[in-house]
Amino acid sequence: MSDAGEMTDGFHLVVEALKLNGVDTIYGVAGIPITDLLRLAQNEGIRYFGFRHEQSAGNAAAIHGFLTATPGICMTVSAPGFLNGLVALANATTNCFPMILISGSSDRNIVDLEQGDYEEMDQLAVARPHCKAAYRVNRPQDIGTGIARAIRAALSGRPGGVYLDLTAEVLGSALDAEAGKRSLVRVVDPAPAAPPAPESVKRALDLLASAERPLAILGKGAAYARAEAEIRAFLEATGMPFLPMSMAKGLLPDDHPQSAAAARSYAIGNADVVLLAGARLNWLLSHGRAPLWNASTKFVQLDIAPTEFDSNRAIAAPVAGDIRSTFAALNAALAGRVKRQSGWVEEIDKRKQQNIERMAARLNADPSPMNFSSALRAVRNALATQPDVYIVNEGANTLDFGRNIIDMDKPRHRLDSGTWGVMGIGMGYAVGAAAVTGKPVVAIEGDSAFGFSGMEIETICRYGLPVTTIIFNNNGVYRGDPEGTAYTPTGLIRGARYEKIIEAFGGRGYHCTDTASLTGALAEALASKQPALINAVIDPTAGTESGHIQSLNPKSAAAAKP
Ligand code: ADP
Numbered sequence: 052m053s054d055a056g057e058m059t060d061g062f063h064l065v066v067e068a069l070k071l072n073g074v075d076t077i078y079g080v081a082g083i084p085i086t087d088l089l090r091l092a093q094n095e096g097i098r099y100f101g102f103r104h105e106q107s108a109g110n111a112a113a114i115h116g117f118l119t120a121t122p123g124i125c126m127t128v129s130a131p132g133f134l135n136g137l138v139a140l141a142n143a144t145t146n147c148f149p150m151i152l153i154s155g156s157s158d159r160n161i162v163d164l165e166q167g168d169y170e171e172m173d174q175l176a177v178a179r180p181h182c183k184a185a186y187r188v189n190r191p192q193d194i195g196t197g198i199a200r201a202i203r204a205a206l207s208g209r210p211g212g213v214y215l216d217l218t219a220e221v222l223g224s225a226l227d228a229e230a231g232k233r234s235l236v237r238v239v240d241p242a243p244a245a246p247p248a249p250e251s252v253k254r255a256l257d258l259l260a261s262a263e264r265p266l267a268i269l270g271k272g273a274a275y276a277r278a279e280a281e282i283r284a285f286l287e288a289t290g291m292p293f294l295p296m297s298m299a300k301g302l303l304p305d306d307h308p309q310s311a312a313a314a315r316s317y318a319i320g321n322a323d324v325v326l327l328a329g330a331r332l333n334w335l336l337s338h339g340r341a342p343l344w345n346a347s348t349k350f351v352q353l354d355i356a357p358t359e360f361d362s363n364r365a366i367a368a369p370v371a372g373d374i375r376s377t378f379a380a381l382n383a384a385l386a387g388r389v390k391r392q393s394g395w396v397e398e399i400d401k402r403k404q405q406n407i408e409r410m411a412a413r414l415n416a417d418p419s420p421m422n423f424s425s426a427l428r429a430v431r432n433a434l435a436t437q438p439d440v441y442i443v444n445e446g447a448n449t450l451d452f453g454r455n456i457i458d459m460d461k462p463r464h465r466l467d468s469g470t471w472g473v474m475g476i477g478m479g480y481a482v483g484a485a486a487v488t489g490k491p492v493v494a495i496e497g498d499s500a501f502g503f504s505g506m507e508i509e510t511i512c513r514y515g516l517p518v519t520t521i522i523f524n525n526n527g528v529y530r531g532d533p534e535g536t537a538y539t540p541t542g543l544i545r546g547a548r549y550e551k552i553i554e555a556f557g558g559r560g561y562h563c564t565d566t567a568s569l570t571g572a573l574a575e576a577l578a579s580k581q582p583a584l585i586n587a588v589i590d591p592t593a594g595t596e597s598g599h600i601q602s603l604n605p606k607s608a609a610a611a612k613p
């Protein structure tokens with residue numbers, strides 16, 4: 052017992068528990084019952100970023116998690132605010148990003164009898180199927196444990212999203228200050244290293260040593276693991292060609308001679324042994340199936356989640372462990388056993404050359420109005436001397452062309468629609484990346500994609516963040532409707548002047564209709580380190596429906612019948 056009977060409350064205990072565990076940033080939207088909690092957090096030295104919509108706040112927290120390997124924290128109000136944030140939590144979980152969504156909630160006695168409270172909802176039950184773990188704190192003395200469990204669940208094993216429910220009652224409850232202090236938990240080693248079993252490492256090396264056409268595929272799990280030094284050592288020692296998945300671009304620079312990206316289909320279709328490192332064999336890799344894949348290809352898979360193995364193809368050599376420890380173990384046991392396969396490497400190089408030459412004509416063309424290739428070349432030219440810039444990328448064609456045309460030099464600098472191919476991450480990821488890194492961010496956005504989070508331009512301007520948003524404006528989802536016709540389901544307003552949105556908040560807007568002005572505008576915006584928005588006008592007929600994944604649109608079986 053403290054002598055003077057000094058008291059604390061739930062608000063203070065939450066903030067102290069977060070600070071004790073190194074949380075220095077919170078993203079959210081204020082309101083009942085968390086307004087005072089956010090004020091207190093800010094007064095106690097935690098940076099607070101207030102958004103216009105919880106989904107963007109949640110996306111900022113999710114990318115904070117990916118970029119720091121600590122859980123990004125999003126705070127929302129109850130029911131609707133919570134549901135808005137839940138989309139981001141589910142997306143974080145799908146992408147294996149550590150994040151904690153903390154929502155205030157109504158009193159249990161009213162919720163459980165469905166007596167109709169302000170913003171009433173059984174949030175814990177709703178959250179549970181959409182995240183890795185979900186907890187509720189019902190007593191102030193449990194706040195420390197609740198936050199500790201949330202941090203461990205988000206970070207350990209396969210990272211993911213965690214929901215933490217704090218009732219309004221708990222926030223306001225008083226507790227003896229000394230008892231409160233003792234109840235807090237500092238989490239020790241929340242993401243313990245998970246070295247692989249030596250026999251699994253040997254099995255993997257045996258298989259790779261037998262390969263004549265080995266190929267490594269690096270995924271965003273490898274990027275998350277911060278294992279670029281170990282991965283580079285392994286790939287360079289073995290001479291193995293590699294393909295980066297989109298958010299693994301830059302783990303090794305895209306211009307590395309062993310990158311097989313420009314001969315992707317050939318390399319995948321002809322490899323006899325594939326080393327999957329922190330990448331799932333999901334739709335983004337055609338589930339490992341024909342026609343892209345060969346039925347006889349054998350797999351080594353490195354993943355922290357053993358349940359991932361055999362999910363789509365049989366895995367001949369599964370290695371369960373964290374990627375960093377795993378590559379360290381592979382390097383230690385390698386002893387020159389996996390040799391560079393010259394014939395295979397040369398064949399890949401030949402295809403790369405052919406494809407690069409074929410692409411060059413399209414990339415170097417300068418049509419008017421601009422198309423996706425020419426506009427992205429203009430962006431690439433302005434970025435060429437700026438390797439520190441973080442790229443956010445969403446849209447359909449804007450995403451697919453962007454992934455191929457914008458080269459990355461550094462790990463974890465490309466942030467995009469990810470595993471779901473989701474729209475709406477743009478401005479949230481941009482704010483999170485700028486907040487965490489302090490570096491310039493360029494968000495390359497389809498005009499439809501931008502609309503999902505466009506109001507956060509005000510957030511970017513309010514905090515003066517060095518974010519340049521480039522809108523690839525072709526008047527539609529995928530592309531625009533022909534002049535003089537009614538709007539179809541994919542149409543958006545013709546000739547929108549998106550640059551005026553940022554001018555309303557004091558940022559700098561640019562309207563660019565050619566490649567020279569686009570390169571110039573981006574260079575100027577980056578040099579200013581201030582919020583900017585570039586409306587890049589693209590040919591409304593450019594682009595294809597659904598970008599590169601048109602084949603995923605369901606086709607009517609009835610239509611095919613005579
Ligand atoms: P991509 O979309 O880039 O192909 P995925 O998101 O499909 O990548 O796959 C990421 C994989 O990485 C997941 O299966 C996840 O379990 C795994 N992973 C995440 N972090 C680590 C880590 N530190 N070590 C090993 N595997 C990890």
Ligand code: TZD
Pocket residue numbers: 445446447448449450472473474475496497498499500501523525527528529530594598
């Ligand atoms: N809603 C959500 C949340 N995610 C989605 N992926 C979609 C809808 C469907 N969708 C796509 O898959 S891409 C896209 C939508 C609406 C936008 C494409 O248009 P754009 O890009 O203007 O952003 P391009 O570059 O012009 O093709």
